[in-house]
Amino acid sequence: MQRMYNNIDIKCSNYAKCNKIVKLVDLEKHEYDCTTPNCLNFECCGSKASKIPELSKKTLCSLECELQLNIKKAKNGKEIFELIKKFSETIVALRPAASNINMSNLN
Numbered sequence: 700m701q702r703m704y705n706n707i708d709i710k711c712s713n714y715a716k717c718n719k720i721v722k723l724v725d726l727e728k729h730e731y732d733c734t735t736p737n738c739l740n741f742e743c744c745g746s747k748a749s750k751i752p753e754l755s756k757k758t759l760c761s762l763e764c765e766l767q768l769n770i771k772k773a774k775n776g777k778e779i780f781e782l783i784k785k786f787s788e789t790i791v792a793l794r795p796a797a798s799n800i801n802m803s804n805l806n
């Protein structure tokens with residue numbers, strides 16, 4: 700009985716856009732993927748935007764991605780330095796235990 704229930708076809712709540720009918724058992728995961736936009740830095744991180752309001756309104760998955768995008772837009776080394784400094788301060792404020800951020804992969 701449970702299996703039959705899981706096999707019911709349901710229209711995704713985003714059906715107008717995605718046109719997909721999914722099994723009830725897959726619906727929750729599909730709707731999450733379907734209604735959550737990709738991170739603006741998706742080509743680098745491959746992630747969906749975060750559900751944290753601060754990040755989701757910017758369509759970002761993480762503060763690291765925001766930093767990477769800002770660095771891409773920066774005009775010179777001084778700006779990049781300022782961005783990284785601000786980022787470090789934010790991270791320290793948010794995550795006191797994680798102050799040792801590895802900056803080597805931010806190029």
Ligand SMILES: [Zn+2]
Nearest residue numbers: 711713717733
């Ligand atoms: Zn969908």
Ligand SMILES: [Zn+2]
Nearest residue numbers: 738744760764
């Ligand atoms: Zn990202």
